Amino acid sequence: MTDAKMRGVRERKSRTRKKGVSLLLNFPYLIWLSLFVIVPMFIVAAYAFTDASGAFTLDNFRKLSVYRENIFDSFVYALIATAVTLILAYPFAYFMTKRSAAAQRVMMMLVMLPMWMNLLILTYSIMNIIETNGIVNNLLVAMGMEKVQMINTPGAVVFGMVYNYFPYMVLPLYSVLSKIDPALLEAAADLGSGGPSRFRRVILPLSMPGIISGITMVFVPSVSTFYISQKLGGTSVNMIGDVIESLVNRVSTRNLGAMLSLVLMVVILICIMIMNRFSDEEGGIML
Amino acid sequence: MNQNQKLIELHDVSVSFDDQKVLDALSLSIRDGEFVTLLGPSGCGKTTTLRIIAGFIEPDEGDVFFGSERINGVPPHKRQVNTIFQRYALFPHYNVFDNVAYGLRVKNVPKAEIHERVHEMLRLVNLEGLEHRKITKLSGGQQQRVAVARAVINRPKVLLLDEPLAALDLKLRKDMQRELKNIQKQLGITFIFVTHDQEEALSMSDTVVVMDGGRIQQVGTPTDIYNEPVNAFVADFIGESNILDGVMPADYKATFAGHTFDCLDAGFTLGEAVDVVIRPEDVDIVAPEQGMLTGVVTSVTFLGVHYEIIVDIRGFKWMIQTTDYCGEGETVGLSIEPDAIHIMKKSEYSGRYGDYSTFSDEMEEINQIPEEAEDD
Numbered sequence A: 001m002t003d004a005k006m007r008g009v010r011e012r013k014s015r016t017r018k019k020g021v022s023l024l025l026n027f028p029y030l031i032w033l034s035l036f037v038i039v040p041m042f043i044v045a046a047y048a049f050t051d052a053s054g055a056f057t058l059d060n061f062r063k064l065s066v067y068r069e070n071i072f073d074s075f076v077y078a079l080i081a082t083a084v085t086l087i088l089a090y091p092f093a094y095f096m097t098k099r100s101a102a103a104q105r106v107m108m109m110l111v112m113l114p115m116w117m118n119l120l121i122l123t124y125s126i127m128n129i130i131e132t133n134g135i136v137n138n139l140l141v142a143m144g145m146e147k148v149q150m151i152n153t154p155g156a157v158v159f160g161m162v163y164n165y166f167p168y169m170v171l172p173l174y175s176v177l178s179k180i181d182p183a184l185l186e187a188a189a190d191l192g193s194g195g196p197s198r199f200r201r202v203i204l205p206l207s208m209p210g211i212i213s214g215i216t217m218v219f220v221p222s223v224s225t226f227y228i229s230q231k232l233g234g235t236s237v238n239m240i241g242d243v244i245e246s247l248v249n250r251v252s253t254r255n256l257g258a259m260l261s262l263v264l265m266v267v268i269l270i271c272i273m274i275m276n277r278f279s280d281e282e283g284g285i286m287l
Numbered sequence B: 001m002n003q004n005q006k007l008i009e010l011h012d013v014s015v016s017f018d019d020q021k022v023l024d025a026l027s028l029s030i031r032d033g034e035f036v037t038l039l040g041p042s043g044c045g046k047t048t049t050l051r052i053i054a055g056f057i058e059p060d061e062g063d064v065f066f067g068s069e070r071i072n073g074v075p076p077h078k079r080q081v082n083t084i085f086q087r088y089a090l091f092p093h094y095n096v097f098d099n100v101a102y103g104l105r106v107k108n109v110p111k112a113e114i115h116e117r118v119h120e121m122l123r124l125v126n127l128e129g130l131e132h133r134k135i136t137k138l139s140g141g142q143q144q145r146v147a148v149a150r151a152v153i154n155r156p157k158v159l160l161l162d163e164p165l166a167a168l169d170l171k172l173r174k175d176m177q178r179e180l181k182n183i184q185k186q187l188g189i190t191f192i193f194v195t196h197d198q199e200e201a202l203s204m205s206d207t208v209v210v211m212d213g214g215r216i217q218q219v220g221t222p223t224d225i226y227n228e229p230v231n232a233f234v235a236d237f238i239g240e241s242n243i244l245d246g247v248m249p250a251d252y253k254a255t256f257a258g259h260t261f262d263c264l265d266a267g268f269t270l271g272e273a274v275d276v277v278i279r280p281e282d283v284d285i286v287a288p289e290q291g292m293l294t295g296v297v298t299s300v301t302f303l304g305v306h307y308e309i310i311v312d313i314r315g316f317k318w319m320i321q322t323t324d325y326c327g328e329g330e331t332v333g334l335s336i337e338p339d340a341i342h343i344m345k346k347s348e349y350s351g352r353y354g355d356y357s358t359f360s361d362e363m364e365e366i367n368q369i370p371e372e373a374e375d376d
């Protein structure tokens, strides 16, 4: 065998070995994926199309119309929460990129801090702050002002959602904004763009991928929010997530709950697909 | 256009970054329609000077004038200059057409006119048919042309070009040099061009501004700069030079390398120490007994048109370009005409340059100047 041939054989061998290694390394993930993502989805689907005795039925689908209003409300709340989060997070992320590297690290930590804490604890502390006899109202009274009803209002639910999902909006925005080459902004200024024009023509279109992914990451969990809405909204808000929770918790309505979450999942999937279509086609230029 | 009217003036402009003085009381005036080149080693403050004119940096001290108007504090988007950035800075989210149209859109120029002017520009830079191409799908040379079109379409009074050709390969660079020069002539715009490549500077410019250490060393036409360098730095940076210590024993006489030569310079104090510049192509090789100086050839390099030989004369290595072959180790005579001798006043740069004793590779020379300057 010539040298070149030998090398060829060795390379081929090492390539097959690499393939084998990568398969071996990926194996746990494949197991994990099928066991905890795909199988549960089939279980949900199976529940959705059966009754309590396990027989096939489309009854659950027919009963859905009762919850039309809850689904609609959930989307409205999710839209509002996503919009508010975007409006707050965008300038925040932008100004973050203008600070020193050290300041950016500190700000990033502060943003992520709530992500490391338990949702229940966070929600309880928000309750403490905005309760009828909570910290804010006590302060107002101490300053000689009237108490304000904050808890158990739709506003409180939006606040809770914005508070909870804010980091998921900031992170993708920060990541695209910090990658914009400052030379592009200088070029824009050089070509006659003042501040607002630079934002509209350069910064905004270049940050579109971050906006899309931020919206997705906030909107999706917002639609299926539960608990936050229960604790902060009381009876004023009835989100689809809470409905599903109460349905699933009772054996007699578990199948209906499964159908409801299946439908929710499909609707969200459609939303994401529409969103991605936008960002692909327009190359990030829209709004 | 009035060729003699001053268009841009810098008066004693100083800039510091982190306590490091980057521009030191720099004064410069540029005439309308001129092709001016800022030439100097990397880090000498060329980009900073351009950015002051463009408005991206405000000088700590000094004034900037545009026409008769002081423009300190005027933001970049309100200045009538356009820049071609070092790495082009094209907008990745726009195609070729939209990049070029940018400046006109900002000014709300009517659509039909934008269309017409963009196409006219793309014709000028030979990019017709590529208007819908994505920026990322263009070659370096094409990106360069888009950058030119995007700037020139705004009909600026002044175009600032920051090492626009540095990223291109040699062949393309030569072509672009010619094209840029043509565009400048055709449109009659003032070009302020930055480069660290002396050949580029000499071949393209009406005026060359040689900079080092945040200061202007010399301003002049390419011929002036080459033939009459003011100090050892300029002599060494522009072309090849032998720079020797000398004294002026009388007007029109110069003593160096142990011999007194006739020269064309006068007006120095008697016995004043000076730097003497002799270009390698101005030395004649003669028989040893006819030479004003004699020395031993220590190296010979054939460069096609001529030989480049190094001759050791009393320990100082001269570089000489000659078409006659000399063998290594051969003793030769050197003859120098009076008009080949250029006398310069002593400066802070004296003694740093102009000896070829460490010379091994001609590419090395340009790259090493900044380091050598810092060592001293």
Ligand SMILES: Nc1ncnc2c1ncn2[C@@H]1O[C@H](COP(=O)(O)OP(=O)(O)O)[C@@H](O)[C@H]1O
Residues within 6 Å of the ligand: B017, B018, B022, B040, B041, B042, B043, B044, B045, B046, B047, B048, B049
């Ligand atoms: N924004 C800045 N902050 C700190 N130092 C800078 C900055 N810009 C330039 N400098 C320094 O100023 C000097 C001159 O820079 P520059 O004008 O870019 O030189 P050139 O373009 O001639 O290579 C360099 O030493 C560089 O390190």
Ligand SMILES: [Mg+2]
Residues within 6 Å of the ligand: B046, B047, B048, B162, B163
């Ligand atoms: Mg530079």
